[in-house]
Amino acid sequence: DPDGKYEQGVLQVSKEYPRPKDGADFVYGTAGFRMKADKLPSVAMTVGILAGLRSRKLHGQTIGVMITASHNPAEDNGVKIVDPQGEMLEQEWEKYATYIANAKDQQEAQNAYMWMVKEVRIDQKKPANVIFARDTRPSGEELVRALKSGLDATGVTSVDYGILTTPQLHYLVKATNTKDTSHPYGEVSEEGYYNKMASAFKTAIEGIKPNGSVTVDCANGVGAPKLKELLKHLPSSSESGLDIRVVNDNVSNAEVLNKDCGADFVKTQQRAPAGFDGKPYERWASFDGDADRIVYYFTTEGSIFRLLDGDRIATLAANFLGELVQKSGLADKITIAVVQTAYANGSSTRYIEQTLKLRCECTSTGVKHLHHVAARSDIGVYFEANGHGTVLFSPQTLKRIHNHQPESPAQLEALTTLRALTDLINQTVGDAISDFLLVETILAHKEYTVREWLATYTDMPNKLGKQRVANRADFVTVPDSAERRLEKPAGLQERIDEIVAKYKDGRCFVRASGTEDVVRIYGEASEVFDCENMVREVGGEIERRFGP
């Protein structure tokens, strides 16, 4: 920036988008910045500046910015940064994002910018490229303007992709950066995304018959129009045998977004969404507000609700991939591991280790943690219990799968499906649309209805509660405990241990949410009644001592 043009730009644009005076500090958390939308314009503007710096640092590779608050209510919004291979922003940079977002006035913003240029050693003559998109929240429009002004002020070339699901933006970032390489990820367009998904799905189900019908609740969010768009690229129900119905698709009325529906509602309330009209054993799925999570469920006779959550998808996928690897003749060359968080049901972990005999690791909440660990395996299946997850194939594994010479027609058949899955699975991030097609493929191959799927193991009764507190930052987990134990407030963990010890096979942990102003309380025990009591007791203790 020889003429100090960008520094001047930062000064100007920070005047235009001043940081709210009353605001608490902004923190780049589990899923970027997230809060009430009206507090966010200055943050979105600084994210534009930061994304440009990140791109310059990486020699002009394209960086993504997504404007969404995913599962949160319609009045919230958020903004997060996507790194060049479609992964979450490198952790080291989260603190820079936080730093620049908290500049108190235009002078501080300019100083923060200049400090960063020096600190991270950025050559301002390098090109900068950013692509961005938003979900269906009305506040997204204004936040896009704010973001764009941060980009423009610092000479960043940008492309606005309009309204997309979060995983579609991740796809586009990776597709853009791999376009001219030996391994392009896919065509650089929304259309390219559907083409890749649809053609992989067709190959994956070739010669087999999917099972009946499935209904998808799209949380009245962006997943609805995008899933409908995808359907246009899939074989019709009469051709494929799979009838896909889309419900909760009202994106014109912002108030209904995630309201009594969607993956987060279904998972945390353990009940069917608004508009549910499923007959016993009919297969249903729910996306969340930006379509990066999916859970399945059904009811039995007598309307008993049965959930098939992220743990179920992880075990189903790990099991099926294991079978394909074996049938392809690759068993001695490729190993599979599963990555979960502390929210994973204890039964799922036991099933993975004892029945599937696979390695299972536990990390902190947040896709960035799981993704990182999963990337160390040949095939890493990672899912949060809330339905956020995907499967990663290491570059070497992809090469093996691609180059393997099958020795029989049966091996060829398995290998063809396995190859199709490497394209069907969005390997950049958890993707409800891609995961949906993956599950449908597996159920069809295994000739599973929801009954057989559920029967693979029995969940421990569990409950996910939340409690408002005066200051959730007071709740700090023990490092390396994957959030299973609290270090602060002093003495609370001991009290939780006392409560848990009263219940058979009880397990309970407490952690501060990174996306809502609450602490979360997860518990499981042998008996439903015990589990409810235990979580209630822990919640009561927290409310009494640390309540607002």
Ligand code: G16
């Ligand atoms: C985000 C994160 C997920 C996380 C969830 C809840 O999901 O991407 O990894 O599990 O928030 O996080 P917390 O318990 O910290 O509030 P989403 O779908 O809202 O982006």
